[in-house]
Amino acid sequence: MNANNLRRRVDTGRLGLYTLLIALIVLYLTPIETGLVTSFKTSSAITGTAPYTPPLSGNATLEKWQIAIDALLRGMGNSLLYAVPATIISAFFGSIAAYGLTITNWKMRYKLPLLALFVAGIFIPYQAVLVPLSQFWAQIAPLEEWLSFVWALGVNTDYVGILELIITHVAYGIPICTILFRSYYKNISTEMVESARLNGATLRRVYQRIVFPLSTPMFAVVLIYQFTQIWNDLLFTLILVASESSAAAPVVLILAGLGQSLEGQDFGLRMAGAFFAALPTLGVYIMFGEEFAEGVAT
């Protein structure tokens, strides 16, 4: 076999490879493409034209987007109100827990069961804690009663749901944040930490001056991962806020019921709503794809 022949065989192989990869891209983007074009079509064009064709001049409309944004905008605000604090707090807790269980010097024999509980905590189905969770917020920690002075200031009492969502998401987010940070701390150089400790620096100082500054890349990964998770979650919002008509309703809760009526489903509105609700996580993904990939892969 001469070199030319071999080369040609490789080239057809490459061609096939790229054809396959591009065909797969078409397949992966189809649900998104058909959703996007549909969101800009008039109702008659949605049923009258092929679902993948872009809207033509007579069929194009921004009406669905306007209705969707009107319906979802307050939900966006509510979602940010709990997603941002819950993301930051759970990342911080994960970082200090991983620090206390990884870099500090105490017996592995006693660390292991704690670590096992953290790892298992990632995988617990939330269904197994829902009924007690409702009971907890109703009986043991009735925030709505405790915070009566806040409601007296004119804040809608529904916003107690936002506070409950923050605490709940922090608690259930800590295991994954801890394990992500631990995987990072296991691999950072211990020389600096050890010499600081030998020189008598406290653990707090070591965290503040050495470990925390070194954690910046992992904080990016964890914050992005957690923000996406918390923003996207529906189950807790359904249990803790319950009603999409609530003043504190998060965007996913409103979106779930959007475009459904007795007359049928308005798919243009649904698609526009879906894209609008996905904008923050899509934006984060497009800007920080690498960090997101690292977060899901660990």
Place this chain on the structure above:
Amino acid sequence: MSRISDYLNRVFSDRTADETRTDGGVVAGEDRTERGSADRLFDRINARFGDDFVESLPFWFPPFFLVGLFVYGAILWNLLISLTDYEGFAQAPDYSNLDFEMYVRAVSDSGTVDAALNTIILLVVFTLATLIVGLGLAILIDRGIRFENTFRTIYLLPMSLSFVVTAQFWLWMYNYNSGIVNLAFGTFGIGPIDWIGNQQIVLWAVIFALMWQFSGYAMVVYLAGLRAIPNEHYEAAKVDGASTLKMYWRVIIPQLKSATIGAAVVLMVFALKAFDFLYSLTANYRPPNGADILATKMVREAYSNQNWAYAAAIAIILFFMALSVIGPYLTYQYRRGNL
């Protein structure tokens, strides 16, 4: 960096004669007998658990306490509630009369048995299909292609979307009259098929949609596994004259065991708790007929029918299913020293 070394120097020069202090804090006093009983207690605890134990408590204990309370405390409480007869709009369960009635009810309720079967089908088929597709994508991308990042970003994109969002997309894809899926099948003279309405089909349609969303995740995990395999293994297989297919099957794939296990656990546990997607298909606690799984059944019994104790019992069944996946995984990770 210079700030750190400055600090270290300062601390070093401040050190006094008290060598028994391990935490490097302020020295208690010149006479050791004046040390408080708390200090002595801490020393004894540290002697048992390790030098930094007491000082590290403020770092890991508060997060651990929150997890302990909200995860493990709640599971025990859930177990307790499942033994009561709690239902309706009563404020709190009556814990005086505990029995296994709710579990008996779960076993004899055909709805729950069907949901359990659907859960197992979803778990097995979804996990296998997603792993295979993800591995395929990873191998294709690992062939030294150009624009690798672009391809990877697009395959992983669905993973960044909420299930509420993707459920809307797939409702439109599967739409009976105008959806792309029926349009595509129509060109082969098949259909139209009622993907969501037909209860023989809907579960498979859901599995396909979830596979679309998660295969990018499996791809990323496998890609990391493939990158860890030394180049020599590929070359050795080539020298031995193995075909590409044979090389992957015999040499490469066996080395992806830990990637497979890690991804499979995540996918299986996800399949057990998949709720958001099914809820969003109908915007109702009742998912499409034929796609009810234990996760949706549990939430419906609790928050739609107020059968709290019964829901708690289903939740415990679900928890043990998850445990049968997590338990072996933890043991595996522990044996490999990977915890």
